[in-house]
Amino acid sequence: MRYQLNDHDVVSEVLDGEAIVIHLKSGTYYSMLASGADIWNGLLAGFSVDEIASRLTRGVDSERARIVDETTKFASELVSEGLIIAIDADTARPLDDFEPAAEFKTPELQKYTDMQELLLVDPIHEVTDAGWPLRDTIGK
């Protein structure tokens, strides 16, 4: 399975080994630590969970099953949070090269909801090119 960023609703940056991800519709933001940032980079580069786990394993085959399992769970969590979207694995190809920055450590996803009130207090409808909803016109 390959994934892509839910780029309509989500923006992200990776700095100093931490991925910071903001879901603009829900107001929730996330911090991905340990191997979380590596997995995030790999998923956004178009690599499958298996391909990411292989790179994180770094030749230590005894660890592979655990790394695949934890990477799979992490990717599922990112999907359920609406941060990434599964795409057709047969047609998708990795977009960029990807090399983990560090040895595998259980990925951590920290979730922050303290900014949600900004959106709850002031719910906004985002208008698309389909049109701006006119009720009356000038002079009517």
Place this chain on the structure above:
Amino acid sequence: MIDPAIAFAMAEQAFQAANARPGPEAYFRIAGKVMALKFADAALATKLLPAFAHLEALEQTTADLTICCWNDFSNGVEMPEWTGEAGVHGLQYIDGPVRMAWEIEQRSLQAYDPNRRLALFYTPNVSELATWEQGAPFRQILHWWSAGLLGLQLVHGAAVGTEEGGVLLIGRSGAGKSTQALACVGSQLGYAADDYCLLELGPAPRVHSLYGSGKANEASIAMLPRLAEAFRASPIDQQGKSVIFIAEHAPEAMLRSFPLRAIVLPEIVSGSSCRAEVLSTGEALRAVAPSTLLQLPGDRAQSLARLSSLVRRLPCWRLYVGNNPRAAQPILEAIIASEATQESLSAMKPAS
């Protein structure tokens, strides 16, 4: 449904009709650019101009941004009505050739055409203009405008310093950045913003003041003796906050621009002592980016990248502030002088 560009044209037409007999105009310099404000109604100018009174005023000239402002009393012109689903407070269109934000209940509009650098600001009734709007007018427009310029970013943050350098105080609403910034009025540190300012990015980042306003609730006012009388003489809004214009009460404190030396995240703690510790770049980005991006729709991926680049480049500090924010000034001064280390700040005795 109509094309948002047509909705923009309809609103522009409404302004032109309202401004058939042109009202007051004002020109200000912001971050080296010229902002022109055109008001179809003098009463609206009276409400919105004080926030910019500290900026350099210019004679009529070619503008980099023109904002056309009007209301229902401007020449009796009617505004187009736009609607939305039940429970939705506003409409926004942020990914096309124009940008529009319409608040349904208040019937107010902010819109921007980046090709013409022309903006529209409509509010139905000037007497009902919210105090926060008077304190920080055209926030949405200024974000859209600056996002289209190379190296400028509107940010949710306060700013204090001197002509030689200063800090950006970050954090969500209620984190203490406004109180800390206002507590600097009357000290060695000047005041550039308490809530929103413009950042000039690049190798030598700078803060540019947008608004000369300051806001505080009663708890904060009690910690601001220099400004307490002015705040208490101002009306209290629905959120329990009063807004004043610093240039009216302490003009010498206002700073229009300064080099940005560091980023500081205040955190309110019990007691009266203050101390600082190094803040990771990730924590700094988490403190500044969500609150900026969620309040300023449009160009968000670019805004996040710009803020990320900024926190990478500058020292970032967490400032623990007790019930006397003035006690933090020596720490801020040391941070600004780039003399701060974790050890030196731990050993520093706070000002009484």
